[in-house]
Amino acid sequence: MKLQKWVPRFVIIGVVTLLTLTLVGNNTVNASSTKKQQQAITKLIKRDMRGVGGKWSVKVTRLSGDKLSVTTGNHKVGKQRSVSTIKVYVMLTVYQLAKSKRLKLTKSVNADLRRMIGYSDNSATNRLIRRVGGFKRVTNTAKKYGFNHTILKRFMLGSLKNGDNYTTVTDLTNFLTKTYRHDLLGKKYDGKMLTLLRHCRNHSKLPKLVNHAVVYNKTGEYPAKGVQNDATLFKTKQGVYSVVVMSQAGNQAKQYKAMNRLGKDVVNRLNRN
Numbered sequence: 001m002k003l004q005k006w007v008p009r010f011v012i013i014g015v016v017t018l019l020t021l022t023l024v025g026n027n028t029v030n031a032s033s034t035k036k037q038q039q040a041i042t043k044l045i046k047r048d049m050r051g052v053g054g055k056w057s058v059k060v061t062r063l064s065g066d067k068l069s070v071t072t073g074n075h076k077v078g079k080q081r082s083v084s085t086i087k088v089y090v091m092l093t094v095y096q097l098a099k100s101k102r103l104k105l106t107k108s109v110n111a112d113l114r115r116m117i118g119y120s121d122n123s124a125t126n127r128l129i130r131r132v133g134g135f136k137r138v139t140n141t142a143k144k145y146g147f148n149h150t151i152l153k154r155f156m157l158g159s160l161k162n163g164d165n166y167t168t169v170t171d172l173t174n175f176l177t178k179t180y181r182h183d184l185l186g187k188k189y190d191g192k193m194l195t196l197l198r199h200c201r202n203h204s205k206l207p208k209l210v211n212h213a214v215v216y217n218k219t220g221e222y223p224a225k226g227v228q229n230d231a232t233l234f235k236t237k238q239g240v241y242s243v244v245v246m247s248q249a250g251n252q253a254k255q256y257k258a259m260n261r262l263g264k265d266v267v268n269r270l271n272r273n
Contacts, residue, residue, distance in 0.1 A: 059244045
């Protein structure tokens with residue numbers, strides 16, 4: 001009788017142990033696979049960005065399936081000149097005020113939003129900055145939603161005497177990610193922002209050589225300072241990925257070629273895995 005009582009317990013303990021070892025083994029394999037993919041992506045980024053010069057940083061993130069994120073650069077990754085990528089935070093501020101009933105989305109406001117994101121129109125952007133209440137309102141809204149290293153200090157093409165506008169590859173990545181997942185302002189307004197990003201006309205950098213993908217992006221450039229930026233989200237049949245590049249004090253021709261290669265190489269690599 002004692003044997004009959006102990007056999008089931010022994011069997012249960014054995015099954016639990018086997019399941020535990022299996023789960024631990026699977027997690028170890030997955031962690032090892034993710035680490036290898038991160039190393040491969042890092043190597044790919046450094047290869048494609050080689051020779052660009054100046055100061056650059058890149059962040060690649062896979063939003064679907066097995067999560068993956070890589071951040072690297074040729075310096076300590078931090079704030080860089082945002083140039084026109086700052087416009088996504090102006091857009092966020094407009095819609096945040098609209099959602100809270102403090103700003104009406106009039107015909108002129110909607111037209112300026114389309115010009116600002118679709119064509120990177122600086123005059124439209126400056127009108128919207130004034131409409132929402134100025135630099136501090138945009139900066140504070142960015143911080144409210146977790147974009148803590150983003151700051152608006154001047155109008156587009158305005159004087160640099162009070163400083164420049166800055167953001168980071170991480171803030172831009174988080175903006176794209178949260179907007180895509182409707183984690184910023186909710187489905188209605190995040191959907192409006194995605195629609196505007198979908199109609200950005202400038203696909204000359206990261207998206208240029210990428211085929212069979214829906215592209216949501218915002219670029220930025222300031223040739224006089226050697227700045228070329230692109231924050232892009234790619235949606236393919238295989239997955240959803242964000243690629244953000246910020247490059248300053250670099251060679252423009254080399255920056256474009258590097259971003260063209262990088263967009264294609266990253267999407268192709270992640271599509272295979």
